[in-house]
Amino acid sequence: MVELLLNCVGETVTTLLNQSYDGSWLTQLVLVLTCHETVVHNLCYVVCHLVNRQAHTLSECHIHALAALLVHLNSSAAVTVKSGSHTLPFVSYIVQSLPVSTLPCMSFSLLFAASYAVYADMVRQDSTITQSVDVPDDIHKLLSYLGPRLVKDLRSDSPRLASRDWMVSHKFLSVERFLLSGSVRGSLERSRMSFDSWVQQELEVDGEDVSAQWLMDYYNWVVFSRWHQPSSAGSVCETYMTSVCVVLARAVIDCDTKLTQRHTCRCMRPHSNKNGRLNIISLLQASNTVVTRDHGRNYWEVGVRTSQKFGRTP
Secondary structure (H helix, E strand, O other), X not given: OHHHHHHHHHHHHHHHOOOOOOOHHHHHHXXXXXXXXXXXXXXXXXXXXXXXXXXXXXOHHHHHHHHHHHHHHOOOOOOEEEEOOEEEEHHHHHHHHOOOOOHHHHHHHHHHHHHHHXXXXXXXXXXXXXXXXXXXXXXXXXXXXXXXXXXXXXXXXXXXXXXXXXXXXXXXOOHHHHHOOHHHXXXXXXXXXXXXXXXXXXXXXXXXXXXXXXHXXXXXXXXXXXXXXXXXXXXXXXXXXXXXXXXXXXXXXXXXXXXXXXXXXXXXXXXXXXXXXXXXXXXXXXXXXXXXXXXXXXXXXXXXXXXXXXXXXX
16 A cells, blocks of 8 residues: 555656646645554555665656655654654654665755755745645755765756766656756755865765766865865875865775774674775875875874774785
């Protein structure tokens, strides 16, 4: 029943996103659903399963359904989920769980975040809906991260996506129109994640289906455009590039240290040489070249010595 409900919502929302909008029916539907605990429990279970297990397989229609449903559920504080020792609003839990470890998952999460922003903007314009409709800060951060990572034209102020030089799945036909919308373009400049958080996201990348040149261009843009700023600039005399190297070196060291502490038996140690880790080490090496040339400080050697200490070879 839940799957049928999501299919119907998805087909309708996909149509509404292309035509004049009246979303009051979905608000009323969500209000009715939240009155039935069993239905809400099953719905939340299916949504969690789809996001955490099947995100890379979902169609455009399904993503529209999930985004629209969560826009309306976000107005209901009654729907919560227990995550470890904390209780979170269901929508916050889902947004924080959006997968970004592979290119198909990144495509899913980018379209989800864009659909959420566009749909929320349409709902706010509907005078029949009196509930507050807010876009979570995590959605803005996700758009500012995945947008420029997957779409080269979003790394500039260009009002068009002229080059179509992007890595978003071609099965998502609506993504170009959504990325050009004012609500999405505004999110790119709002609530960007820090450089520290960006590095942690990149460390989690488990498969890289882009060329080395594409990745190098993107990393160069991130560092030299200062799109994601380090959360702390360090000492007064510390340059921006030095701060970048410090963040990169600490991230790799922390990553290796945690793996060593949690898994003392080599046979149970998870594979730590994810593409993301190797990419960050390469970025550290390249960034350190600049710092060493200008200031004679070698953070790359610090990273190598520490990695070797924990049995890792960069």
